[in-house]
Amino acid sequence: MTQEKYKVVDVANEKSSDVVWHLASVSHAQREAANGHAPAVLWFTGLSGSGKSTVANAVDKMLHDLGCKTYVLDGDNVRHGLNGDLGFSDTDRVENIRRIGEVSKLFVDAGLLVSTAFISPFVEDRASVRAQLRDNQFIEVYIDTPIEVCEQRDPKGLYKKARNGEIKNFTGIDSAYELPTSPEVHVKTAEQSIEACALQVVDYLKENGYIDV
Numbered sequence: 038m039t040q041e042k043y044k045v046v047d048v049a050n051e052k053s054s055d056v057v058w059h060l061a062s063v064s065h066a067q068r069e070a071a072n073g074h075a076p077a078v079l080w081f082t083g084l085s086g087s088g089k090s091t092v093a094n095a096v097d098k099m100l101h102d103l104g105c106k107t108y109v110l111d112g113d114n115v116r117h118g119l120n121g122d123l124g125f126s127d128t129d130r131v132e133n134i135r136r137i138g139e140v141s142k143l144f145v146d147a148g149l150l151v152s153t154a155f156i157s158p159f160v161e162d163r164a165s166v167r168a169q170l171r172d173n174q175f176i177e178v179y180i181d182t183p184i185e186v187c188e189q190r191d192p193k194g195l196y197k198k199a200r201n202g203e204i205k206n207f208t209g210i211d212s213a214y215e216l217p218t219s220p221e222v223h224v225k226t227a228e229q230s231i232e233a234c235a236l237q238v239v240d241y242l243k244e245n246g247y248i249d250v
């Protein structure tokens with residue numbers, strides 16, 4: 038192995054300071070050309086029951102049908118696996134989002150349009166994930182649904198449990214949700230169908246040159 042195959046990065050404060058990166062032999066531009074679209078993370082954020090998973094999966098299906106390389110990260114494949122050790126204290130939520138941010142970055146590096154569906158309640162954590170990606174690779178999608186509507190939907194019966202005191206630290210009841218201040222896409226699920234919500238996101242990708250179909 039010759040030395041130019043390696044890039045030494047400044048990670049003096051990390052435990053992995055003796056680890057060096059192997060430079061990629063397939064460039065971002067080559068991946069983008071092969072996939073036919075730009076990579077990005079569609080970061081869905083909103084209350085429990087707001088419709089993050091439903092809309093993220095509808096978007097994923099539309100993009101897949103258009104021939105895009107996609108993936109959805111949500112509680113089912115993350116909180117039961119990689120983040121199975123984390124609960125719902127503020128500290129655990131911060132770590133949950135940090136790890137999901139790292140995983141999203143890898144998917145973006147692989148050239149995918151990745152959709153994440155996590156409450157991600159804190160402005161600072163969403164901003165940290167954005168800051169780790171290149172310009173335009175983080176698209177915040179605010180799934181804006183009034184808590185009354187979420188509570189009426191209550192697809193998992195969790196609001197009822199939280200109101201009864203069976204669940205503590207429930208977002209919107211006794212745990213904070215900090216509103217996105219300038220999301221790239223602002224989706225109001227109480228005012229339009231699931232399909233219209235998903236189209237709003239896909240149209241954003243078309244209008245901003247991520248996909249060209």
Ligand SMILES: Nc1ncnc2c1ncn2[C@@H]1O[C@H](COP(=O)(O)OS(=O)(=O)O)[C@@H](OP(=O)(O)O)[C@H]1O
Pocket residue numbers: 084085086090112116125129130131133134154155156157158193195204205206207208212
């Ligand atoms: N205390 C508390 N508060 C909020 N949500 C709770 C809680 N306990 C369990 N659940 C279920 O976990 C899902 C939220 O997990 P997230 O990883 O998205 O949360 S966070 O981003 O770390 O805040 C959330 O799923 P969604 O309804 O899909 O949002 C709930 O089903």
Ligand SMILES: Nc1ncnc2c1ncn2[C@@H]1O[C@H](COP(=O)(O)OP(=O)(O)O)[C@@H](O)[C@H]1O
Pocket residue numbers: 083084085086087088089090091092154190192225226227229230231232234
């Ligand atoms: N326009 C809409 N967009 C998204 N979900 C909707 C809409 N109208 C009704 N729903 C329903 O609301 C519920 C949202 O649940 P879910 O997607 O699991 O939310 P979250 O992932 O935010 O917890 C689903 O039962 C879905 O069918």
